Amino acid sequence: MSAFSDALAVTASGLKAQATRLRILSENIANTDTPGYRRKTVPFRLEASDTAVAQVAVGKVRLDRSELARVHDPAHPLADATGHYDGSNVDLIIEIADAREAQRSYEANLKMFEQTRQMSSGLMELLRR
Template sequence: MSAFSEALGVTASGLKAQATRLRIVSENIANVDTPGYRRKMIPFELQRGANEVAQVEPGRVRLDQSELERVFDPSHPLADENGNYDGSNVNLILEIADAREAQRSYEANLKMFQQTREMASGLMELLRR
């Protein structure tokens, strides 16, 4: 396998991982006000192929086990006898920061993918002469 294809494979795995991360973050943002919702988190893992080139793979989605926010609203249908119910443990500011980081990482991988393609095309042009 050529160095160009290996580089394309690595950047493609990074694009896939960041796209998965953005999907998880968007689910968290969409459920920020859902009672009982636990924040989802996704780790990244390095996988080494037969040619020893590491690629990024998203791991299994885990649920944040931190305390759920207690919300006081006696009129809510899920409220207990004291007027409290469990909200979500999603921190909107943290999710927005994660989304921005994932977006920038995605863009960096995309730029690397494009540059690798341009280099391969340039090499092909040189070889044709």
């Protein structure tokens, strides 16, 4: 593989990883008010390849085991005898901050992909002359 192919493979793996992260974050945001919902997290790991260049891969999606919020609403159908039920452990502020970080990382990978493609095209143009 050429250096251009390696660079494109690395940026493509980063794009896939950040897209998965954004999907999981979107699920968390959508379920902020869902009773009993546990926040999902997605770890990244290095993936060995047949070249000297390592790529990023998404690990197994995990559930956040932090305590669920106790919500007091005696009128809620899930409320117990004391009028409480388990809410979710999703913090909307953290999810939005993580989503912005993932978006910026995605954009950086996309920019690297485009720069590599342009350099490859420029090299081909020089070789044709």
